[in-house]
Amino acid sequence: MSLRFDDQFLKKLEYLHVVSKRAFAGHNRADRLTAHRGRGLEFADHRPYTAGDDFRHIDWKAYKRLGRLLLRLFDEERDLPIYLMLDVSRSMAEPAKFDMARRIAAALCYIGLVHLDKLTILPFGRGLGQESSPGRGKGRIFRVFEYLERLEAGGPTDLRASFKEFAARPRQLGLTVIISDFLDPGGFDAGIKILRTLGHDVFVVHITSERDRHPGAFGEVRFVDAETGELREVEVTPRLASAYIKAWDAHAAELEHFCGRYDVGYVRADAERPFEDVVLKAFRQGRFVA
Amino acid sequence: MTFGAMAAWQAWLLLAGAAALAAGLFFIRLKPPRMLVPSILVWSRVLDDLRQQTLWERIRRAVSLVLTVLIALALALAAVRPGRVADGGGRSVGRLLVVLDASWSMEAGTRGGESRWDRAVAEARRLFTAASGAEMTLATTAEGLVEGPTTDLALIETALERSRPGGGDADAWPRLAGATAVHFVTDGATARQLDPDVVVHSVFEPAPNVGITALAVRPSLSPANAGDAYLEIGNFSDAAQKIRLRITRGATEVLDRELDAAPSELLRQVLPIPRGGDPSLTVKIEAPRNELAADDEAFAWVGRARPLTVLVVGSQTQWLRAAFERDPDVRAAFLDPSGYRTPAARAENGPDVIIFDRWAPSEPPAIPALLFAPPPSTAWLSSGAASGLAAAAEERAPKWDVPGTHPVVEGVDPFTLTVDRARAYSSPALTPVAQSAHGTPLVYVAEASNRRLVVVTFSINESNLTAAPGFPVLLGNAVDWLAHPVLFAAQPGDGDTLRGVHRPGLTAFSGIVTKVTGPGAAEIPLTRVAQTAFAHLRRPGIYTAEGGGARGAFAVNLADPQLSNLTRSSPGPKGRVMTVAAGAAGSPWWVYFAVIAFALGVAEWWTWQRRITV
Numbered sequence: 001m002s003l004r005f006d007d008q009f010l011k012k013l014e015y016l017h018v019v020s021k022r023a024f025a026g027h028n029r030a031d032r033l034t035a036h037r038g039r040g041l042e043f044a045d046h047r048p049y050t051a052g053d054d055f056r057h058i059d060w061k062a063y064k065r066l067g068r069l070l071l072r073l074f075d076e077e078r079d080l081p082i083y084l085m086l087d088v089s090r091s092m093a094e095p096a097k098f099d100m101a102r103r104i105a106a107a108l109c110y111i112g113l114v115h116l117d118k119l120t121i122l123p124f125g126r127g128l129g130q131e132s133s134p135g136r137g138k139g140r141i142f143r144v145f146e147y148l149e150r151l152e153a154g155g156p157t158d159l160r161a162s163f164k165e166f167a168a169r170p171r172q173l174g175l176t177v178i179i180s181d182f183l184d185p186g187g188f189d190a191g192i193k194i195l196r197t198l199g200h201d202v203f204v205v206h207i208t209s210e211r212d213r214h215p216g217a218f219g220e221v222r223f224v225d226a227e228t229g230e231l232r233e234v235e236v237t238p239r240l241a242s243a244y245i246k247a248w249d250a251h252a253a254e255l256e257h258f259c260g261r262y263d264v265g266y267v268r269a270d271a272e273r274p275f276e277d278v279v280l281k282a283f284r285q286g287r288f289v290a
Numbered sequence: 291m292t293f294g295a296m297a298a299w300q301a302w303l304l305l306a307g308a309a310a311l312a313a314g315l316f317f318i319r320l321k322p323p324r325m326l327v328p329s330i331l332v333w334s335r336v337l338d339d340l341r342q343q344t345l346w347e348r349i350r351r352a353v354s355l356v357l358t359v360l361i362a363l364a365l366a367l368a369a370v371r372p373g374r375v376a377d378g379g380g381r382s383v384g385r386l387l388v389v390l391d392a393s394w395s396m397e398a399g400t401r402g403g404e405s406r407w408d409r410a411v412a413e414a415r416r417l418f419t420a421a422s423g424a425e426m427t428l429a430t431t432a433e434g435l436v437e438g439p440t441t442d443l444a445l446i447e448t449a450l451e452r453s454r455p456g457g458g459d460a461d462a463w464p465r466l467a468g469a470t471a472v473h474f475v476t477d478g479a480t481a482r483q484l485d486p487d488v489v490v491h492s493v494f495e496p497a498p499n500v501g502i503t504a505l506a507v508r509p510s511l512s513p514a515n516a517g518d519a520y521l522e523i524g525n526f527s528d529a530a531q532k533i534r535l536r537i538t539r540g541a542t543e544v545l546d547r548e549l550d551a552a553p554s555e556l557l558r559q560v561l562p563i564p565r566g567g568d569p570s571l572t573v574k575i576e577a578p579r580n581e582l583a584a585d586d587e588a589f590a591w592v593g594r595a596r597p598l599t600v601l602v603v604g605s606q607t608q609w610l611r612a613a614f615e616r617d618p619d620v621r622a623a624f625l626d627p628s629g630y631r632t633p634a635a636r637a638e639n640g641p642d643v644i645i646f647d648r649w650a651p652s653e654p655p656a657i658p659a660l661l662f663a664p665p666p667s668t669a670w671l672s673s674g675a676a677s678g679l680a681a682a683a684e685e686r687a688p689k690w691d692v693p694g695t696h697p698v699v700e701g702v703d704p705f706t707l708t709v710d711r712a713r714a715y716s717s718p719a720l721t722p723v724a725q726s727a728h729g730t731p732l733v734y735v736a737e738a739s740n741r742r743l744v745v746v747t748f749s750i751n752e753s754n755l756t757a758a759p760g761f762p763v764l765l766g767n768a769v770d771w772l773a774h775p776v777l778f779a780a781q782p783g784d785g786d787t788l789r790g791v792h793r794p795g796l797t798a799f800s801g802i803v804t805k806v807t808g809p810g811a812a813e814i815p816l817t818r819v820a821q822t823a824f825a826h827l828r829r830p831g832i833y834t835a836e837g838g839g840a841r842g843a844f845a846v847n848l849a850d851p852q853l854s855n856l857t858r859s860s861p862g863p864k865g866r867v868m869t870v871a872a873g874a875a876g877s878p879w880w881v882y883f884a885v886i887a888f889a890l891g892v893a894e895w896w897t898w899q900r901r902i903t904v
Contacts, residue, residue: 091328183329212328220322225330232330233322234337247336 003099003106003145009276013107014138016280017115018082018175018288046070080117081174083200084108085166086148087207089125089157090227091183096271097209100278101179102148104205104269107279108177109144113137118174121147124162125155156227157184159191167198176200181207182255185228189258196262203265203288206255210272213248215241297423301370305363312362316355350897357894364887368880371419371443385425385439387469388414389488391476392432394794394848396455398477398856399581400495409493410475411450417473417491418446429464431480432456432795433826439466455584456828457795457848478859479852491868494859498527500577501585501854503556505847506791507571507592510562513618516594519561519571525551526855527579534576537561540568551577556851565618569595569843570832585854589832589845597621598773599640603630604647604662609756613765620769633657642773642840648749658742658772658839660765663749664715671715671745683714688726696723698744698767699733702760709753720745733764735771739802742775742838744768777803777835777842779822792846794830799823802837809833 005013049058049069059072084105092098105121112119116136121144123129132147134140159180176195182188182204195202210216215236223232234240252268259266265288269278296304327333390396396407418426427438428449433456437449463482466472472487477494484490504522525531530552537545551557563571571590580586600622602610607624614622623641627649633640633656643658650664650671664671666684688711690704704724712730719738722731736743746764748755755761779798799806801821806814809831816823827833827846834843848854 094328097328181328183331185329185331209328212332216327217325222322222324223330223333224324224326226326226328230330232333232337234333240336240340243336243340244332247339248332251332251335 003102003148005103005106005110010110010141012276012280013110014114016111016283018080018108018111018117042075043072044075045073047073080112080115081172082108082112082117082119083166083171083174083176084119084121085162085176085178085180086121086123086151087125087157087178087180088123088129088151088153088155089180090154091157091181092207093153093226094209094211094271097181097207097212098153100269100271100275101205101207102151103275104179104207104279106141106144106148107275109134110138110141113140113144118172119144122166123151124159124166125153126158127162128165158186159184159188160186160194163191163194167194173199174201175203177203177205179205179207181209181212183212183227188255192258192262192264196264201265202262204255204259204267206252206266206268208252208268208270213245215244296370301372304370305366308362308366309359312358313355316358354894354897357890357897361887361890361894364883364890368883368887371880372883384470385427385466385468386417386421387427387429387464387466387472388417389464389472389474390414390428390430390453391474391480392430392453392455392457393477393480393853394455394457394584395477395479395582395853395856396493397582397584398497398499400497406477406493406495407455410477410491411453413475413491413493414450414473415447418443418450421471427466427469428453429466430456431459431462431464434462434464435466456826457793459795462796479856481852481860489868492859496859497581497856498529498579499582499585499854499856500525500527500531500533500551500575500580501582501851502573502575502588502847502849503585503851503854504849505571505573505588505590505845507563507590509594512562514565515562516565516567516569516592517563519563519590519592521559521561521573521588522849523549523551523557523559523575524851524854525553525555525557525577526857528553528857529579531577531579533557536574536576538572538574539563540570542568563592563595565595567595569593571845581856582854584830585848585850587830588847588849589830590847591832591843591845593774593843594619598642598769599623600643600645600769601625601641602645602647603627603651604645604649607647609750610645610647610765613762617766643769645769648751654741654743656740656839658775660744660746660768660772662746663713663752664745666713666715668715671717671720683716683730685712685714685726685728685730686710688712688728688730688732690724690732691727692725694724694733696733696735697771698735699724699764700767702764702767703758704760707753707755707758707760709748711752712747714747715745719743737775737802737838739804739837740839742772742802742840744772773840774842775802775838775840776800777837777844791849792827792833792844793848793850794827794846797825797827799825799835800837803835805836807834807836 046059046062047070049071053071057071059070062068062070086101086105092101109119109121113134113136118133118136120131120133122131134144134147159182178192192202192204218236218238218241220233220235223234256266258264267282267288269282390410396405396410398406400406400409414428423441425439425441426443426446428436428446430436430453433453436453437445440446471489472485473489473491474484475491475493478492501524502521503524504520506520507517508520510516510518523533523535525533530550533549533551535545535547535549536543545561549557569592571592573588575586597618598620600614600620602622602624605626611622611624614620630651632651632653641657643660644655646659646661646664648663650661650668652669654670666672688709690707690709693704694700694702709732712726712732714731715734717736719736720734720743721736722733723735724733725731730747732747734743734745734747736745750756777800779800799816799822801818801823803816803823806816806825808814808827809829814825814827814833816825830847832843832845834841
């Protein structure tokens, strides 16, 4: 399936930018303000001149008024390191889910590229896959599309192992976006905690589908786990189906509560929902993009 | 434990196999359709939660497995028909004979609701089951050896289910060569002389009863009556009872009244039976304390209810008209020889007897016939002899000086009879019963299964027969012998048959009897031994026997005080009598196992309904 967006949607995306709760400074100049003082466009403050300072930054008007040499200080604008961690395990293989996850990743990439952020796409499953950094500038979006279209879902999910592997390499702190269904038998909390402990600003995009939320069948069924091949024979009665739906809602609520408790952004993206609706409304409501 | 359907090792093997098969099938059952899901994480959580919530879900699968195995075991046990090894059984017996007393009293009910017969069958079943593997034989006092010797318990079981009480003589005792153990299951109502090695199992339990102990029709002194019915009803109970008595003649009810009977009282009644009407008489009684139904109904056949029909064929028969006019039991019709047509067989409304006076048809009659001086040229009377022999055997003025003993000539005074001429007939079927001093036959009889004849070899023209005192005796004897053939082969000492009392059981008939028909017009099979035909009359009722071209009806009744009195028993010698416990006639074990299997099936269905996972 083609992930390409039409021009109209791309225009809409250009007006958005990814919001990080914290300010992270990248290595390159960009249009994202940082806490650093440097060569920016926005005036930040004055400080007394000391020997060796660049006298070009001396505020002569202030000297005339106050009689002291003061230097003008500006906020430095740098890029934001954004890590897009995309779940490519077998549980994401359902076309609707996987397409939704890749399109979200593509949209975030485009927003980041427009704002010259430093993007890194990291597919993960049992561990981290081959990561990709498309570079800077919105023209790179087509490389992103090609890269995402080549991805295939397979293998089990291990969030903890994947994020541990992510943490093992020295990286700039930044915004880490996890796009996953979080159906990890080992649990999701340990993996997210690792990212939080590193100091990243973590954002969770919870991909769900109708097949996840509902039993899908009544009567005697042998459910086969797509990732592990494990079998469970279940007589799906109306009572049991109701219990399943409640359990799944509890699972989703647990993830959301966990995110809230650890200051992790959370947005749920149902695969059946229109993609533009998810990006333009849900992400805004979740204060992920502005 | 023993097993009725097979050897013990086979039964145990079957049980083990059934349990293993059920357990195997429990695990190797039909697999439901597969459904690929992203993850069973949530399903596991749901199911584990539900299991943790209820103890039932934790043990349900184990319970279901146990129930499945138990169902298989119960069904297998029902199939192998297990039984308890009981005392008194013939486990080590080489050849076992179990005799069931088939007296009618065995139909009596007990306080447990079962009959004595049910209890006896259960006891026999127990004995056979205990002797599984030995050669087994089942016999009843009514039918002799019923099944066996066999080692197949299924055959014995079938025979037990088939057997029913059917009377039988007190002397009748089935014997089995080489029997190493003989068990007799009885209520002791009929006293028997038993061998000392017979083990008696008594199913006796005193029971109140009301029964008809006698019903007989005797000749009446009044010419208006066909007879007098003598009826005897016994109340064999320790309490007074009201007995409802109903008597029907054919389909017409002639009496319906209530009688008061004191404890142990015998009520006797004599009822006049008017001439005319249906000859069959049925008596029924009803009472509240009455444990035996077989003796509540009795039958009688009133032979004189209808007069005999006699057809007289001859040219000058006035002398016979005068003889029959005075007899109310005979209705005579007269016919000229030119109008006679030989009937092929006895018609329902045809004559009972035909009398040919000095004339004979060209074909022998199929109906009993009395012939007075038939022409010597009659071919069927002279067959087997040369044509001149008949004339040569003629004797002038023969003297009948020796009184006969045959029923036809019994009581005929020969000394007052003067005969001018008598002639002999050469047919080998004819047997002379009265002869002259020179050996010339004066009276012949012929008796075969299809024909009865009486031939008087002299005519009234050639004797003083009509004036002789012996004439009405001879005529009455001949008509009576022809119309009422002796159907029963009475044995010496068989008082009942001689008295005309017939009871259900094996009955001996005369060799001339060709057909016996029971109640409901059912034909009774005949077994011929020498000159006697035997038939098993299984239940009370009106029977008919045909033979010699005649037909006779008779009633079969229980009518025995010994049988109706259910408070007495004489089971056998002390020390050899074992009392059968009440309730022994309960269903065999396999029935209970089948019920258990059904109940377990219901329980398993319930567990299946209550399952979350299978």
